[in-house]
Amino acid sequence: MYLEMPFAKPFDRNLMMALNVLLSPKSNTGKRLRCIIEPMHLKLRVEYHETLADLIGTLKQIGNRWGIAVIQVADRDELDALVGVREWLKDLRIILVLPDHRRDTISKGHLLYPRFVALADGELNHVGEVLEKMIPLKRSPP
Amino acid sequence: MTTQTIKTDIANILIIDDDEGFCYMMNHLVEHLGHKAISVYSLKDGLKQAATHPYDLVFLDVNLPDGNGLDALQEIRTAPSLPEVIIITAKGASDGAEIAIQNGAWDYIQKPSTLKEISLPLLRALQYREEKQDSVQPTALKMEGIIGESPVMKERMNRVVQAARSEANVLITGETGTGKELFARAVHENSPRAKNSFIVVDCGAMPENLVESMLFGHEKGAFTGASASQPGLLLQAHGGTLFLDEVGELAMNLQKAFLRAIQERRFRPIGSKEEIESDFRLIAATNRDLDDMVEKGGFRNDLLFRLRAFTFDLPPLRQRREDIWELVMFHMGRICKQTGSGIKGISPDFFEALSDYQWPGNVRELLQSLEMALAVAGDAQTLFPYHLPNRIRINVSQQLIKKKEATSQLHQGPASGRTLPSLRDYRRQLIADGEKQYLEDLMSITDGHMEQACGISGLGRARIYGLLKQYGISRPLKTPQPG
Numbered sequence: 289m290y291l292e293m294p295f296a297k298p299f300d301r302n303l304m305m306a307l308n309v310l311l312s313p314k315s316n317t318g319k320r321l322r323c324i325i326e327p328m329h330l331k332l333r334v335e336y337h338e339t340l341a342d343l344i345g346t347l348k349q350i351g352n353r354w355g356i357a358v359i360q361v362a363d364r365d366e367l368d369a370l371v372g373v374r375e376w377l378k379d380l381r382i383i384l385v386l387p388d389h390r391r392d393t394i395s396k397g398h399l400l401y402p403r404f405v406a407l408a409d410g411e412l413n414h415v416g417e418v419l420e421k422m423i424p425l426k427r428s429p430p
Numbered sequence: 431m432t433t434q435t436i437k438t439d440i441a442n443i444l445i446i447d448d449d450e451g452f453c454y455m456m457n458h459l460v461e462h463l464g465h466k467a468i469s470v471y472s473l474k475d476g477l478k479q480a481a482t483h484p485y486d487l488v489f490l491d492v493n494l495p496d497g498n499g500l501d502a503l504q505e506i507r508t509a510p511s512l513p514e515v516i517i518i519t520a521k522g523a524s525d526g527a528e529i530a531i532q533n534g535a536w537d538y539i540q541k542p543s544t545l546k547e548i549s550l551p552l553l554r555a556l557q558y559r560e561e562k563q564d565s566v567q568p569t570a571l572k573m574e575g576i577i578g579e580s581p582v583m584k585e586r587m588n589r590v591v592q593a594a595r596s597e598a599n600v601l602i603t604g605e606t607g608t609g610k611e612l613f614a615r616a617v618h619e620n621s622p623r624a625k626n627s628f629i630v631v632d633c634g635a636m637p638e639n640l641v642e643s644m645l646f647g648h649e650k651g652a653f654t655g656a657s658a659s660q661p662g663l664l665l666q667a668h669g670g671t672l673f674l675d676e677v678g679e680l681a682m683n684l685q686k687a688f689l690r691a692i693q694e695r696r697f698r699p700i701g702s703k704e705e706i707e708s709d710f711r712l713i714a715a716t717n718r719d720l721d722d723m724v725e726k727g728g729f730r731n732d733l734l735f736r737l738r739a740f741t742f743d744l745p746p747l748r749q750r751r752e753d754i755w756e757l758v759m760f761h762m763g764r765i766c767k768q769t770g771s772g773i774k775g776i777s778p779d780f781f782e783a784l785s786d787y788q789w790p791g792n793v794r795e796l797l798q799s800l801e802m803a804l805a806v807a808g809d810a811q812t813l814f815p816y817h818l819p820n821r822i823r824i825n826v827s828q829q830l831i832k833k834k835e836a837t838s839q840l841h842q843g844p845a846s847g848r849t850l851p852s853l854r855d856y857r858r859q860l861i862a863d864g865e866k867q868y869l870e871d872l873m874s875i876t877d878g879h880m881e882q883a884c885g886i887s888g889l890g891r892a893r894i895y896g897l898l899k900q901y902g903i904s905r906p907l908k909t910p911q912p913g
Binding site for chain 2: 398407418
């Protein structure tokens with residue numbers, strides 16, 4: 289887990305504006321997502337995670353469970369694992385990037401109640417557009 | 431979840447009317463129908479009866495010697511037994527009927543009525559109540575995350591059961607943070623569709639150019655960037671539930687297409703020649719006043735009509751303060767368990783501060799504040815007001831000072847050389863103070879974001895600007911985010 293743009297005040301209201309990102313940095317999809325999310329660094333406190341365990345580790349810390357998450361699902365096994373830990377994800381507004389468009393993959397993805405679903409081989413720029421729309425929404429309530 | 435109503439074939443009926451002749455006739459009618467009736471002749475006695483005895487049905491007069499029955503309607507409806515209420519008055523007026531029905535009265539009858547005219551709604555109300563009681567299956571309910579024992583929450587949970595058993599479209603309204611999505615999920619989870627998908631469509635977060643293809647799907651090559659065909663959310667919701675969050679944000683040009691889709695459960699993906707069918711159940715939610723939007727041309731009346739076959743209006747937290755303790759204890763237990771930290775004690779003044787605050791962001795704001803307090807408290811064993819976010823502490827302190835000032839002013843009688851203002855002036859001042867405080871809170875939680883402020887308050891921009899000017903409140907300056 290590595291932190292981008294740390295803030296000076298640990299309990300600043302921006303704590304509520306965290307963006308947790310789970311992606312595979314070496315995959316093409318991960319690289320594309322990273323490029324799309326980087327402009328958000330000025331607006332959100334962004335934390336990148338390479339494994340699901342890293343993401344859950346961050347969410348386990350008090351004060352970190354609210355905010356937005358972009359989750360790139362590497363494969364169906366990881367999707368199963370995510371569904372298994374969905375209790376941790378329930379307070380997040382999730383943007384989900386699924387590995388394929390099989391019906392059962394999409395159905396399982398919806399068990400996480402994502403606000404937006406994109407496909408790894410689809411138009412990922414939409415992820416950035418949705419994030420842009422979500423940011424002002426997350427400012428209320430504080 | 432249970433109510434205090436004792437299910438019995440013999441119903442208990444309360445008649446609140448100062449017309450003794452009418453009460454006598456009603457008692458006779460009720461007993462003739464095999465039920466029990468009690469008559470009281472004032473609002474005060476009626477409220478006392480409703481609060482202390484499990485009535486199934488209340489006949490409530492409007493013009494009582496000590497007040498207007500309509501003003502007490504909510505209090506009677508939310509009495510422990512959650513009785514049905516039939517308004518009965520000698521002076522029927524359409525606006526009174528509208529107020530009564532909007533506030534949940536079962537019926538509105540004008541005196542003098544024949545026994546037949548009265549007995550029919552009486553029997554219908556009792557039949558409805560019996561079916562409602564039968565429909566409550568406490569052990570089978572899935573109400574994940576919905577916490578509260580207040581009468582108003584119990585009533586909403588009963589409605590979840592009713593909605594879950596029906597296939598009607600549902601519209602959930604309520605301020606931001608009141609739990610609209612939790613209620614939508616509860617309806618889905620308790621319905622026969624529970625084994626299929628619950629699909630969320632966040633109309634507020636979806637860029638306008640994307641909504642149509644997300645909802646209806648598209649064929650490969652239908653537009654630039656459509657490199658593969660994609661099923662829409664309507665199709666993904668086949669057999670399950672489609673939850674349209676922030677439905678007030680749906681653009682007008684899409685409302686027409688969506689209206690047709692929910693009328694016929696058929697639609698055409700973009701670029702497709704064929705229509706496809708989808709058997710989805712629709713639940714929509716909004717924090718906006720859709721009636722007002724219809725009036726202003728921002729929302730289609732026919733779509734609104736379709737959406738609200740079944741409605742929930744979720745109460746703001748400030749209207750169910752008795753649930754705060756349970757909410758705090760439940761979520762503190764959850765957070766502490768998940769984070770592996772021990773449960774903390776709560777000082778009385780911490781809880782008092784939570785109870786005094788207005789919670790414009792409702793349950794969501796309460797939970798975020800609780801989590802902030804737990805984070806700030808660190809290893810401390812007990813939560814004190816000091817651990818709460820500053821804006822809450824400041825607000826509560828200001829409220830307390832104002833309350834003390836008002837109390838001391840009231841207690842200063844003519845003996846201290848001070849005269850009381852007229853009730854009209856006093857009331858006007860209280861309203862002004864309340865409005866000012868509300869606007870300050872509104873600007874604080876929205877960072878002066880006018881669109882959100884309009885959404886939360888239900889006021890138009892011009893009205894908000896006018897009030898800000900009137901009370902000398904400035905919008906917060908938007909400063910760049912650090913980093």
